[in-house]
Amino acid sequence: MKTLDQTMAETKDFHISPDAVNIDERNQVLNHYNTFGLFDRFGNITSAGKKVQGIYHDGTRFISKLVLTINGKKPLLLSGAVKEDNEMLSTDLTNPFLDDCQVLENTLHLSRTQFIHNKVFYEQITCKNYGNEPCKFDIAIAFDGDFKDIFEIRGINRQVTPNDIESGFGENKIHLKYLGLDDILRETEIIVSSPAPVYVVEKVLHCEVSILPKQEIQITYNIYFKTAYEKARDIAYNLAKESIGEDLARTRKLFANIYTSNSQFNHWINRSKADLLSLLTETEYGYYPYAGVPWYNTAFGRDGIITAMEILWIAPSVARDVLIFLAKKQALSLIPEKDAEPGKILHEMRTGEMANTGEIPFNEYYGTIDATPLFIMLAGMYYERTGDSETIVKIWPNIKAALVWIDEYGDLDGDGFVEYKHKAKNGLTNQGWKDSFDSVMYENGDLAEPPIALCEVQGYVYSAKVHAATLADILGEKEFALRLINDATALKINFNDKFWDEKLNCYILALDAGKQPCRVVSSNAGHCLFTGIATEEKARKLADTLLSPDMFTGWGIRTLSVREARYNPMSYHNGSVWPHDNALIAYGLSLYGFQEHALKIMQGLFDAGLFIELQRLPELFCGFERRRGEGPTDYPVACSPQAWSVGAVFIMLQACFRGTIDHVQKQFCLTSPYCHPTLNRCIYPT
Numbered sequence: 041m042k043t044l045d046q047t048m049a050e051t052k053d054f055h056i057s058p059d060a061v062n063i064d065e066r067n068q069v070l071n072h073y074n075t076f077g078l079f080d081r082f083g084n085i086t087s088a089g090k091k092v093q094g095i096y097h098d099g100t101r102f103i104s105k106l107v108l109t110i111n112g113k114k115p116l117l118l119s120g121a122v123k124e125d126n127e128m129l130s131t132d133l134t135n136p137f138l139d140d141c142q143v144l145e146n147t148l149h150l151s152r153t154q155f156i157h158n159k160v161f162y163e164q165i166t167c168k169n170y171g172n173e174p175c176k177f178d179i180a181i182a183f184d185g186d187f188k189d190i191f192e193i194r195g196i197n198r199q200v201t202p203n204d205i206e207s208g209f210g211e212n213k214i215h216l217k218y219l220g221l222d223d224i225l226r227e228t229e230i231i232v233s234s235p236a237p238v239y240v241v242e243k244v245l246h247c248e249v250s251i252l253p254k255q256e257i258q259i260t261y262n263i264y265f266k267t268a269y270e271k272a273r274d275i276a277y278n279l280a281k282e283s284i285g286e287d288l289a290r291t292r293k294l295f296a297n298i299y300t301s302n303s304q305f306n307h308w309i310n311r312s313k314a315d316l317l318s319l320l321t322e323t324e325y326g327y328y329p330y331a332g333v334p335w336y337n338t339a340f341g342r343d344g345i346i347t348a349m350e351i352l353w354i355a356p357s358v359a360r361d362v363l364i365f366l367a368k369k370q371a372l373s374l375i376p377e378k379d380a381e382p383g384k385i386l387h388e389m390r391t392g393e394m395a396n397t398g399e400i401p402f403n404e405y406y407g408t409i410d411a412t413p414l415f416i417m418l419a420g421m422y423y424e425r426t427g428d429s430e431t432i433v434k435i436w437p438n439i440k441a442a443l444v445w446i447d448e449y450g451d452l453d454g455d456g457f458v459e460y461k462h463k464a465k466n467g468l469t470n471q472g473w474k475d476s477f478d479s480v481m482y483e484n485g486d487l488a489e490p491p492i493a494l495c496e497v498q499g500y501v502y503s504a505k506v507h508a509a510t511l512a513d514i515l516g517e518k519e520f521a522l523r524l525i526n527d528a529t530a531l532k533i534n535f536n537d538k539f540w541d542e543k544l545n546c547y548i549l550a551l552d553a554g555k556q557p558c559r560v561v562s563s564n565a566g567h568c569l570f571t572g573i574a575t576e577e578k579a580r581k582l583a584d585t586l587l588s589p590d591m592f593t594g595w596g597i598r599t600l601s602v603r604e605a606r607y608n609p610m611s612y613h614n615g616s617v618w619p620h621d622n623a624l625i626a627y628g629l630s631l632y633g634f635q636e637h638a639l640k641i642m643q644g645l646f647d648a649g650l651f652i653e654l655q656r657l658p659e660l661f662c663g664f665e666r667r668r669g670e671g672p673t674d675y676p677v678a679c680s681p682q683a684w685s686v687g688a689v690f691i692m693l694q695a696c697f698r699g700t701i702d703h704v705q706k707q708f709c710l711t712s713p714y715c716h717p718t719l720n721r722c723i724y725p726t
Contacts, residue, residue, distance in 0.1 A: 067093065068122050068129050069333050072156040073321045074098050075265060076333050081120040083131040083152040084108060095161055096190060097265040099392025102228045105184035111138050111177050115150055126318035127284050129154040138177060147171040157280050161263040164277055167249060168256040179247045179259065185228045187218035189394040194335060209240045222396035224268045232261035291317045296354040308646065311655050312689045315681035325368055326361025332659060332682030341366055341386040341411035342473060343684050345418050346620060350687035352425050353694050353701055359422045360431050366415055367438040371406050376463040379407035383445030385415045401464050409460040409471040412442045413500035420507020427703040432511055443508055446501055452491045456534050458501050459491035472497060474613040480550050483559040485605030493551040496564045498535045499571030502528050532573050545581045561585060561601035563621050569628025579632040586625060587637050594666025595648040596622040596641060609663035616675060619645055619657040623688035630695035638695045648672045657685045
């Protein structure tokens with residue numbers, strides 16, 4: 041058995057260090073596709089705190105400094121916030137007393153409008169003189185770029201020496217470039233347009249402003265991010281701003297609109313919708329929900345699939361695009377250094393320097409045990425929702441390849457359960473959704489020995505085979521469908537025999553290499569409701585266990601019971617609360633008819649959101665008990681927005697009124713949580 045030190049040594053490089061952020065900073069987030077920025081409330085990028093701020097493109101921080109001053113002084117903040125649709129950062133500033141030109145405090149209004157679109161960062165600074173005298177002053181913007189890989193920002197110490205960064209200057213421009221160790225040239229070009237005279241000193245743009253009383257002037261600049269593979273188009277500020285509105289109008293059509301009589305609940309829905317739209321990235325295969333900003337602004341298999349499931353009933357086209365994208369990225373051969381095997385579904389993609397050079401294994405990495413059965417589940421759920429047999433036919437070979445992977449590669453020892461043990465030298469040790477090094481343990485707190493068979497993964501496999509059987513049947517493969525149903529039935533019996541613990545009133549977390557049980561109460565067991573592998577009798581007991589005080593904080597269900605040896609409410613996976621985890625459990629509870637349990641989870645997360653900035657549920661928060669008059673405790677490196685967290689409200693809403701869509705009859709059917717299960721109310725769309 042590996043020691044704790046050995047396991048930590050293997051996995052520490054992929055843990056996000058708390059030094060990666062400063063929790064006292066209120067970072068403002070802008071993102072568009074493969075580019076995102078983290079700014080302070082002034083609209084600046086500084087090296088204060090833990091130095092996470094910057095503008096990142098394709099996994100690299102191109103801009104590490106962007107600071108505006110007026111006559112060398114920091115302006116005074118009036119307000120600063122990202123707009124409701126996440127498309128722009130709007131900041132209002134005023135001047136301090138400018139003693140060198142005798143301009144009184146609060147005389148000048150500086151309005152900053154910033155956005156990112158199609159690999160370009162845009163800013164327009166509008167300056168208006170509210171005084172009664174003309175004045176002259178200098179607006180300066182200091183820039184720099186360190187071209188650091190995002191994994192280095194996250195806390196990984198590189199064992200190589202990067203190349204030097206070159207810089208050049210023109211009358212109204214600054215040019216930075218870096219030739220990476222992956223032989224890719226990355227360049228930043230900053231170009232300013234201003235009616236005032238402009239000059240450059242080192243990496244600082246200066247605008248000499250002379251302004252009359254009540255006069256207004258505008259200074260605009262663009263920052264272009266270029267690599268060997270791409271070059272941003274030169275588009276004027278106003279045209280780019282217009283195109284944002286066009287893009288938003290197009291993506292909004294992907295989602296149905298939901299309104300309730302509760303204005304705060306409506307804000308939660310609209311906030312979540314806006315966040316999801318901002319994370320949808322247009323790929324050559326359609327829209328894909330990138331996992332989250334800042335650490336996971338890329339395609340993740342598991343995250344994309346679960347997000348698509350959460351919004352399937354109101355935005356089914358996202359599920360279609362996710363299926364097609366992942367089918368195209370499905371592994372075709374055995375590549376141990378990527379944990380890739382034929383038929384396996386992608387875990388994550390990275391395009392930065394460290395991924396390209398192999399310093400991290402995530403260029404195209406397949407170290408996930410659950411994305412493959414979840415892919416099949418999503419395909420079946422998508423067909424149930426839409427009846428789109430054309431898409432199913434297109435990806436049917438991929439579905440069958442995924443089923444082969446489950447039986448031939450997923451079941452490592454032939455016992456009928458799917459297990460994982462990483463093959464990549466520096467791959468992830470744990471490969472379920474709780475992928476931190478210490479997330480699978482025995483009741484005494486010792487870490488489990490792989491290969492590990494997680495309880496929820498067996499549920500995913502069961503559901504995958506049930507859904508695949510339905511698809512095989514509609515495609516005329518009757519014998520194959522029957523075999524899949526028989527396999528699923530046998531798995532359900534075997535699972536409920538080996539994984540249920542009567543004393544815990546819960547499914548155990550996992551079986552280890554020697555088929556010894558990890559007898560701990562965890563939220564993983566709740567996913568067995570979502571997949572249908574739980575029997576009715578065990579589901580009834582499990583529902584009460586999950587909502588018991590040692591699991592339910594008042595805000596949501598903890599990832600691990602307070603009674604367990606490794607419980608820590610401030611840990612990543614061992615006692616925290618994850619919205620997506622709770623959402624899947626709530627949906628599973630509703631499938632077994634436990635509506636009051638589902639509503640309790642919904643109420644907890646809704647209440648939590650009221651205390652969280654923007655009413656945006658983050659990736660996770662700490663698992664402390666709910667305290668009267670206080671909100672939940674932040675987790676310092678949680679992504680926000682994160683796709684499967686902001687998507688949680690939609691599947692929970694579906695769970696609470698037990699909504700299903702009949703694509704044949706074009707009916708949306710609601711089963712009231714307090715009525716007899718057979719009493720359905722159907723809404724006919726107009």
